[in-house]
Amino acid sequence: xxxxxxxxxxxxxxxxxxxxxxxxxxxxxxxxxxxxxxxxxxxxxxxxxxxxxxxxxxxxxxxxxxxxxxxxxxxxxxxxxxxxxxxxxxxxxxxxxxxxxxxxxxxxxxxxxxxxxxxxxxxxxxxxxxxxxxxxxxxxxxxxxxxxxxxxxxxxxxxxxxxxxxxxxxxxxxxxxxxxxxxxxxxxxxxxxxxxxxxxxxxxxxxxxxxxxxxxxxxxxxxxxxxxxxxxxxxxxxxxxxxxxxxxxxxxxxxxxxxxxxxxxxxxxxxxxxxxxxxxxxxxxxxxxxxxxxxxxxxxxxxxxxxxxxxxxxxxxxxxxxxxxxxxxxx
Amino acid sequence: xxxxxxxxxxxxxxxxxxxxxxxxxxxxxxxxxxxxxxxxxxxxxxxxxxxxxxxxxxxxxxxxxxxxxxxxxxxxxxxxxxxxxxxxxxxxxxxxxxxxxxxxxxxxxxxxxxxxxxxxxxxxxxxxxxxxxxxxxxxxxxxxxxxxxxxxxxxxxxxxxxxxxxxxxxxxxxxxxxxxxxxxxxxxxxxxxxxxxxxxxxxxxxxxxxxxxxxxxxxxxxxxxxxxxxxxxxxxxxxxxxxxxxxxxxxxxxxxxxxxxxxxxxxxxxxxxxxxxxxxxxxxxxxxxxxxxxxxxxxxxxxxxxxxxxxxxxxxxxxxxxxxxxxxxxx
Numbered sequence: 001x002x003x004x005x006x007x008x009x010x011x012x013x014x015x016x017x018x019x020x021x022x023x024x025x026x027x028x029x030x031x032x033x034x035x036x037x038x039x040x041x042x043x044x045x046x047x048x049x050x051x052x053x054x055x056x057x058x059x060x061x062x063x064x065x066x067x068x069x070x071x072x073x074x075x076x077x078x079x080x081x082x083x084x085x086x087x088x089x090x091x092x093x094x095x096x097x098x099x100x101x102x103x104x105x106x107x108x109x110x111x112x113x114x115x116x117x118x119x120x121x122x123x124x125x126x127x128x129x130x131x132x133x134x135x136x137x138x139x140x141x142x143x144x145x146x147x148x149x150x151x152x153x154x155x156x157x158x159x160x161x162x163x164x165x166x167x168x169x170x171x172x173x174x175x176x177x178x179x180x181x182x183x184x185x186x187x188x189x190x191x192x193x194x195x196x197x198x199x200x201x202x203x204x205x206x207x208x209x210x211x212x213x214x215x216x217x218x219x220x221x222x223x224x225x226x227x228x229x230x231x232x233x234x235x236x237x238x239x240x241x242x243x244x245x246x247x248x249x250x251x252x253x254x255x256x257x258x259x260x261x262x263x264x265x266x267x268x269x270x271x272x273x274x275x276x277x278x279x280x281x282x283x284x285x286x287x288x289x290x291x292x293x294x295x296x297x298x299x300x301x302x303x304x305x306x307x308x309x310x311x312x313x314x315x316x317x318x319x320x321x322x323x324x325x326x327x328x329x330x331x
Numbered sequence: 332x333x334x335x336x337x338x339x340x341x342x343x344x345x346x347x348x349x350x351x352x353x354x355x356x357x358x359x360x361x362x363x364x365x366x367x368x369x370x371x372x373x374x375x376x377x378x379x380x381x382x383x384x385x386x387x388x389x390x391x392x393x394x395x396x397x398x399x400x401x402x403x404x405x406x407x408x409x410x411x412x413x414x415x416x417x418x419x420x421x422x423x424x425x426x427x428x429x430x431x432x433x434x435x436x437x438x439x440x441x442x443x444x445x446x447x448x449x450x451x452x453x454x455x456x457x458x459x460x461x462x463x464x465x466x467x468x469x470x471x472x473x474x475x476x477x478x479x480x481x482x483x484x485x486x487x488x489x490x491x492x493x494x495x496x497x498x499x500x501x502x503x504x505x506x507x508x509x510x511x512x513x514x515x516x517x518x519x520x521x522x523x524x525x526x527x528x529x530x531x532x533x534x535x536x537x538x539x540x541x542x543x544x545x546x547x548x549x550x551x552x553x554x555x556x557x558x559x560x561x562x563x564x565x566x567x568x569x570x571x572x573x574x575x576x577x578x579x580x581x582x583x584x585x586x587x588x589x590x591x592x593x594x595x596x597x598x599x600x601x602x603x604x605x606x607x608x609x610x611x612x613x614x615x616x617x618x619x620x621x622x623x624x625x626x627x628x629x630x631x632x633x634x635x636x637x638x639x640x641x642x643x644x645x646x647x648x649x650x651x652x653x654x655x656x657x658x659x660x661x662x
Contacts, residue, residue: 063538066540193577193580201394207394208580208581209397209515209578209579211580215577218572218573218574218577219569219573220569220573220576220595221569223598223599223602223603224602225573225576225599233577238550238551241549241556242550242551242556245471245551245556246524246546246549246563246564247540247578249524249528249539249540249542250539250540267554268551268554268556271554271555272554272555
């Protein structure tokens with residue numbers, strides 16, 4: 001009898017040891033089920049495996065495991081129009097409807113009266129005016145309320161899905177896989193921090209403080225922050241490594257983008273990096289499940305990266321070939 | 332015999348259970364041993380206890396536990412001259428010695444020739460020139476090397492200690508106590524991010540990416556970041572809440588400063604905050620162990636905070652009364 005109790009005691013001890021041994025649980029679970037088997041998936045898993053292996057010459061200390069991701073076209077869809085631009089137009093219309101002052105601008109008046117064609121014809125000027133209104137003509141709190149309400153309801157016509165469901169499932173898996181390996185995951189986006197912060201935690205598991213986006217000039221007065229219609233940080237192209245240097249203060253070891261606006265971020269990550277590193281570009285090649293576009297696209301143009309990236313050792317992820325599922329809403 | 336082995340087996344099991352039960356270890360350990368018992372210590376511990384109690388109406392979710400700390404005069408000593416200014420003068424001298432161009436400026440020439448009096452007489456102009464040289468005339472990598480070397484060796488004459496040893500022991504304990512309770516601790520400082528990043532992890536356990544300081548305009552080109560002698564973000568006064576809004580994107584629930592340069596950060600934290608919050612000012616009252624100063628000081632002036640703070644519910648921490656040890660080097 002005592003023998004059995006002794007065995008039970010030892011078994012309990014062994015079991016409790018096993019419980020705390022996380023490494024034993026990692027084996028045999030595919031961390032990236034929405035990625036097809038192949039060179040790219042293998043290279044990603046090999047990279048993470050090597051840099052987390054203590055004693056390996058490729059080991060990266062936890063505090064240096066900084067991974068940066070572009071948002072539009074990398075973590076979620078950006079076609080046929082940046083989703084934040086769709087929001088901006090909707091919100092500007094709502095805000096300007098109540099303001100005779102804002103309607104003095106012909107393109108804003110056109111927007112309010114439902115004449116989208118005239119607004120779109122105004123080009124960059126109209127877009128910038130719209131952003132200034134939607135993002136800075138209301139308080140930051142009001143902005144958050146409006147953006148949340150929009151994200152909860154607005155639907156993308158092409159996919160007949162809420163925008164928030166149009167994140168890429170394989171990318172969300174990759175973010176989680178990296179965090180499971182003690183990476184700190186950041187979004188570094190040409191979109192605005194304030195917009196992305198309204199869905200990044202829920203959609204990607206990335207908290208507000210790990211978003212670097214385009215930012216407006218903040219102005220503090222009497223306990224309140226308001227925003228001026230003036231860009232403080234333009235987080236695109238050179239703005240990406242510049243923002244990362246000043247705000248994170250560490251060179252990333254993994255950078256993932258999809259357009260030439262990400263070129264400098266990937267270039268900085270892969271140039272003179274004292275640590276092993278991986279730079280990746282998502283190539284939109286799937287005209288059936290998403291939209292195929294690259295060097296000629298009006299949005300998310302990818303030309304230089306495709307030409308120069310491979311010689312720099314960057315991985316070109318092929319959406320059609322590498323993703324067995326595209327969107328997060330897919331079962 | 333078997334009986335003893337059984338007991339050993341059970342004991343091992345019990346021990347392993349205890350090991351993984353962190354909560355049981357928290358009891359009866361003073362988290363703030365360098366703080367004297369009293370109203371302030373009790374209020375800090377009560378605050379943390381209440382906001383971490385699930386189900387309590389004061390509970391703060393982990394993702395909202397953002398604590399911001401000023402650095403100079405709050406986490407380490409700032410007298411008789413900001414330590415970063417001492418560094419800047421030393422580094423400028425070293426850099427300018429090798430540059431005839433930089434020595435064209437009379438105050439820099441004076442510095443190189445050892446005529447500190449003339450340099451100091453040039454006032455703000457000389458100081459800004461010195462900062463521009465020490466922080467931006469060399470590459471960020473070179474800056475880090477020089478700052479590290481200085482921090483490893485330079486000694487504060489008054490205390491005959493390396494600067495890094497002049498952090499406040501009770502404050503380092505508070506940072507750790509907050510992190511043990513799932514706070515994310517940030518430094519929000521008028522000093523430069525790039526200088527603080529060279530000791531914040533070691534001195535405070537705060538990583539580079541949780542530093543918001545004054546920042547220079549970064550410029551990216553061909554894989555390299557350089558800095559222009561132009562302030563991009565002045566992280567003092569209104570710059571503190573403005574920087575927190577744009578970079579963290581969450582209103583803090585705890586803010587700790589020591590001078591009127593922190594007023595706006597504490598005011599923002601304690602105004603219209605939807606969550607329980609605590610704002611604190613460190614009052615330098617100890618002329619024996621440190622330096623007593625407030626409203627008349629040339630550095631770290633504290634006047635408005637002392638007058639208006641208490642009515643806003645801010646806690647005034649009294650160094651003489653509340654700290655039983657002051658510096659980290661004290662046993």
